[in-house]
Amino acid sequence: MEKWQEELTASIRSIEDLRKFFPVSESSPLFEVVARARMSITPHTAKLIDWNNPNDPLFLMSVPNEQELMIADDELDDPIGDKMCSPIPFVARKYEDRVLIQVSFVCPQYCRYCFRRDRTGCATPGPTAEDRERIREYLITHSEIKEVILSGGEPLLLSDTQLYEWFELIRSVGKNIRVHTRVPANLPSRFTSELIELLSRFEVRVITHFNHPRELAPENFEVLKKLLSVDLRVENQSVLLRGVNDSTEILRELIEKLGEIGIEQHAIHQLDVAKGIGHFRVSIEKGREIVRGLGLAVPYYLDNPDGSGKRNLLKE
Numbered sequence: 001m002e003k004w005q006e007e008l009t010a011s012i013r014s015i016e017d018l019r020k021f022f023p024v025s026e027s028s029p030l031f032e033v034v035a036r037a038r039m040s041i042t043p044h045t046a047k048l049i050d051w052n053n054p055n056d057p058l059f060l061m062s063v064p065n066e067q068e069l070m071i072a073d074d075e076l077d078d079p080i081g082d083k084m085c086s087p088i089p090f091v092a093r094k095y096e097d098r099v100l101i102q103v104s105f106v107c108p109q110y111c112r113y114c115f116r117r118d119r120t121g122c123a124t125p126g127p128t129a130e131d132r133e134r135i136r137e138y139l140i141t142h143s144e145i146k147e148v149i150l151s152g153g154e155p156l157l158l159s160d161t162q163l164y165e166w167f168e169l170i171r172s173v174g175k176n177i178r179v180h181t182r183v184p185a186n187l188p189s190r191f192t193s194e195l196i197e198l199l200s201r202f203e204v205r206v207i208t209h210f211n212h213p214r215e216l217a218p219e220n221f222e223v224l225k226k227l228l229s230v231d232l233r234v235e236n237q238s239v240l241l242r243g244v245n246d247s248t249e250i251l252r253e254l255i256e257k258l259g260e261i262g263i264e265q266h267a268i269h270q271l272d273v274a275k276g277i278g279h280f281r282v283s284i285e286k287g288r289e290i291v292r293g294l295g296l297a298v299p300y301y302l303d304n305p306d307g308s309g310k311r312n313l314l315k316e
């Protein structure tokens, strides 16, 4: 077993595991919370969390909270309309020139603000060989599609062999490959030399997901530098989260730290209206103020719940 697989096995996945770090009573609502939305916290993140401070940004993003049981009337199972814009299973198409494929529904760590929490961590199986074949045919038929985004769940939790098959399929039909991943933040050991070689060989564009400068520990920086050292195009996207990064100063620090090694900020996202994550939501008005305060040309996106794609809230 490789180190990253051992780390996955050692992740905090039950209330029993959580109790080694944090007191949880027998009558705690957290039992109900984790029954509704699965928990996993990798050893890497567990090491970075300040367990004595429930307001620590990493604690907030990783540890279940009883507020997740509060569902507002306007919250949705599918808050960005993935199902409404799905021409074939596992594919979401919101734009003429690109499609997104959900290749897995598993993540090493389940973000407590996950916008696909109705699917991630569930027993939903990923695409079968038949689904892959259908996807290949779809991509061949649609020559206007130039880029394929592998997302999930977490695409980089697939084995190297499975990733090779996806990369090979996409390249063989003449498309570019983009991967959306939070693994550089929560499971840096996944970036073995074999994986980096694979990403490099297929010239994969990597969009990481870091939300707070405290997620940039030395191991995370090391991985990012390795990706850049093989000339991969790496950018970061962040979600605006109340109590975590809802300040211009925090976002500026994150963006500057990434910028120092050559990683640009791809986008900042308004939190989607998924069920039970309202306690993380920052108002659009405040979000605009925060993002404008950066003075950068970084878009602030809202993904429309009807599946029609993103709009830049700074342009409205």
Ligand code: SF4
Residues within 6 Å of the ligand: 106, 107, 109, 110, 111, 113, 114, 115, 116, 117, 120, 152, 153, 154, 182
């Ligand atoms: S990594 Fe992405 S898909 Fe996985 S739990 Fe976090 S937000 Fe959801």
